[in-house]
Amino acid sequence: MSKPSPTDNLSLADLAKRAAKTFQERFDRTASIVVAAPGRVNIIGEHTDYNDGFVLPMAIDRYTVVAGDGSDDGRTVRAARICSTTMDEEQAICLAGEHSPPLPTWAKYIRGVFDAAAEHGIVPPVFDAVIDSNVPLGGGLSSSAALEVATATFLEEITGSRLDPKTKALVCQQAEHQGAGVPCGIMDQFSSVLCEEGHLMLLDCRNQETTMVPLADPSVTVLIINSNVKHELTGGEYAERRQQCEAAAKILQVSALREANLTDLENNRDNLDDVHFRRAQHVIGEIERTTQCAEAIAAGEWKRVGELMYGSHDSLRDDYEVSCKELDTLVEAARELGPEAGVIGSRMTGGGFGGCTVTLVRTDQADRIAEAICKKYHEQTGIEATAFVTPPARGAHVIKS
Numbered sequence: 001m002s003k004p005s006p007t008d009n010l011s012l013a014d015l016a017k018r019a020a021k022t023f024q025e026r027f028d029r030t031a032s033i034v035v036a037a038p039g040r041v042n043i044i045g046e047h048t049d050y051n052d053g054f055v056l057p058m059a060i061d062r063y064t065v066v067a068g069d070g071s072d073d074g075r076t077v078r079a080a081r082i083c084s085t086t087m088d089e090e091q092a093i094c095l096a097g098e099h100s101p102p103l104p105t106w107a108k109y110i111r112g113v114f115d116a117a118a119e120h121g122i123v124p125p126v127f128d129a130v131i132d133s134n135v136p137l138g139g140g141l142s143s144s145a146a147l148e149v150a151t152a153t154f155l156e157e158i159t160g161s162r163l164d165p166k167t168k169a170l171v172c173q174q175a176e177h178q179g180a181g182v183p184c185g186i187m188d189q190f191s192s193v194l195c196e197e198g199h200l201m202l203l204d205c206r207n208q209e210t211t212m213v214p215l216a217d218p219s220v221t222v223l224i225i226n227s228n229v230k231h232e233l234t235g236g237e238y239a240e241r242r243q244q245c246e247a248a249a250k251i252l253q254v255s256a257l258r259e260a261n262l263t264d265l266e267n268n269r270d271n272l273d274d275v276h277f278r279r280a281q282h283v284i285g286e287i288e289r290t291t292q293c294a295e296a297i298a299a300g301e302w303k304r305v306g307e308l309m310y311g312s313h314d315s316l317r318d319d320y321e322v323s324c325k326e327l328d329t330l331v332e333a334a335r336e337l338g339p340e341a342g343v344i345g346s347r348m349t350g351g352g353f354g355g356c357t358v359t360l361v362r363t364d365q366a367d368r369i370a371e372a373i374c375k376k377y378h379e380q381t382g383i384e385a386t387a388f389v390t391p392p393a394r395g396a397h398v399i400k401s
């Protein structure tokens, strides 16, 4: 594996211990509550969630941990003191009402969860907390969803009030909308809350029903490779894609692209411009690929899984235009190695414009494959990629209470 970051190999137990120790050092008492929420990787079903489609993510064994304790130090402003080790920063975040001066982004996500949870009657007492994480930041592995869901799990624990898991995920999605101003779909927060160890989660984003798909073949492993680039572009690309999908759905006279099929699209070729046609073609095709891929994984039809993953990547690159040269380089390196070298399939994962690829590989070849892809990537781009393998991990949970 190439260049692990210092926290890459940290187990959840060690991460939790580290957060609790930092809490003790900073606040001079024991953390009474420790909770964790994972990042996610999406195996297939990209940019389908906000089109009422299917997605097939799993939780990764990289977590955000919150260690904290209620505080009765009589502070006059009702604010939580929160120390982020990842950001190396501490903020007093008001539990409600106006906050001045403006908060940094990571704290806005937390404040967003306070606000959204309050709408469901969950209002915490004043508390102190430390946040620690080994979810790579900005890598398309949902570090922000992990932060939101860990915060919501902490609020549940400190108040003793439980949210229904789907409501909890929606509370966290609302926090993301407010915190980052990105009109994201439901995949990331649902994954962090609901995913189960050993399973992929087929999520129907129309009715929010989940089907757990076991990833039970020990000879198959999930390899994540971080391109270590994040193209900022104008920042509005995600919202623009979403608007284009809505406009295409309108022209096709359906409430969401989930309701259309490729024949409807073909019949409307003259009514859609090239861009809207291609955006809709990606989404409609991707929704179909996702359910097919879940079936192929359950049946152990790995050749088919590979075809669907490459099909997804090509469509994201050509029709949806959310890939980039670095992600394409990683996927092409995997594709060139092929099944003889133990590669099942590969694609970009997450929103795009940088971040990670997900590659299904034969377990006994994982190290060699990661090394070969990272080497090729470095030769072609001059950038060091970072690779790790992960089993499908457990969703948000309480470690100590």
Ligand code: GAF
Residues within 6 Å of the ligand: 045, 046, 047, 048, 049, 050, 184, 185, 186, 187, 188, 350, 351, 352
């Ligand atoms: C981001 C969003 F947050 C998700 O909702 C999803 O749309 C994804 O991009 C693309 O599949 O992670």
